[in-house]
Amino acid sequence: MQAARGTPVGGDDGDLDRGPDPSEQPEDDMAVTRRRRRTVWPIFALVAAAMLAADQYTKHLAIEHLTGQPDKPLIGDLLQLRLTFNPGAAFSMGTELTAAITVLAIVASVVVVVLSLRLRDRLWAVSLGLLLAGITGNLFDRLFREPQAFHGHVVDFLMLPHWPIFNVADICINVGAALVLIQVFRGVGLDGSRTTADADLGEDSPS
Template identity: 45%
Template sequence: MPDLQGEAGAALTSEESADEQHTAPTKQKRPSAQLIALLVGVAVVGYGLDQATKAWASNSLDPARPKQLVGSLLQLRLTHNPGAAFSIATNATWVLTIVAAAVIVATIFFARRLRSKPWACALGLLIGGALGNLTDRFVRAPGGGKGHVVDFLELPHWPIFNVADCCVVTAACLIALLAFLGIGIDGRRAGDDKTDSPESTKDADV
């Protein structure tokens, strides 16, 4: 006579095991070396361009004599800005220093979930730009976190800015675009299946 109780118990155990495997949280993989290299590369290029152009501007430009680069559309005018990007909050230098450091730390923290090349570029630009202006806070007069940032690019009816500002603004626009498109930092689009399929373990191209 068949052992119905034994068969039923085995079937129940098998179903419970399958449910546990389905509902168990999948272990989040670390970003690939390629994505980390892309993020670091973008950050290094942005930071290097910012510091190199600031050094050139400080040594070559006269604050009293601006130079036209593209006619009246783009001029080179050397200034030292105690505020944030585009001369915002000029009386809160220490606060801006703390905010810039917090942005860098938070960006590095969120990069642990990185699975998207566009997000790698955005975070790299953000780190490079924030670190570029943060460097000025400590190495330029008066120093000690209160240093004035070198700005030298001027557009008509627009505050004077630098390459670091361009990096930060570009990163913000790219992040806003990715959010609008519903692309998360892990490369998934809003509404995608969250199961750990073979395709989901690969680096996203979006």
């Protein structure tokens, strides 16, 4: 009789009709997102802090040990130490635009920090961490070194054959920029999502 009236025998119709609660899925996704951020953002902060400290410490050593000294070979003729003070950008470019470069560096630092809030991918975290360390390392020199604020000269001391003298901050900027390009070409977003055509084809392909 129960079956004739449309009521399942030995079961509850609510149990059979009940599906997954749609409200649960967004909560799960948000939890995963928060967990990724807690894991990835410290990588960004640690890389930025460690490389900024390395840049400033090596500049301190360069000033202390290379002032008034002749070139010192570090790896034979391949890499030598020569202390110079650069009023321009990386690799001695834009020496007449120190104040403008300083303002651009401040803006770039803010942009990198804002982008870091969206980080969910480890390689992106390393990339932006290196960029921030490099930008702020040279920015510190322009703000606080002689001759005056916003016109300070950047400490450079690493010299390769036929190459402008540079420092650890310059290395960070170039390596960070190279990693950013790798991520862009791979189609990986800041949140780790794939944006390549292959990913789109994978989503459209029949299961």
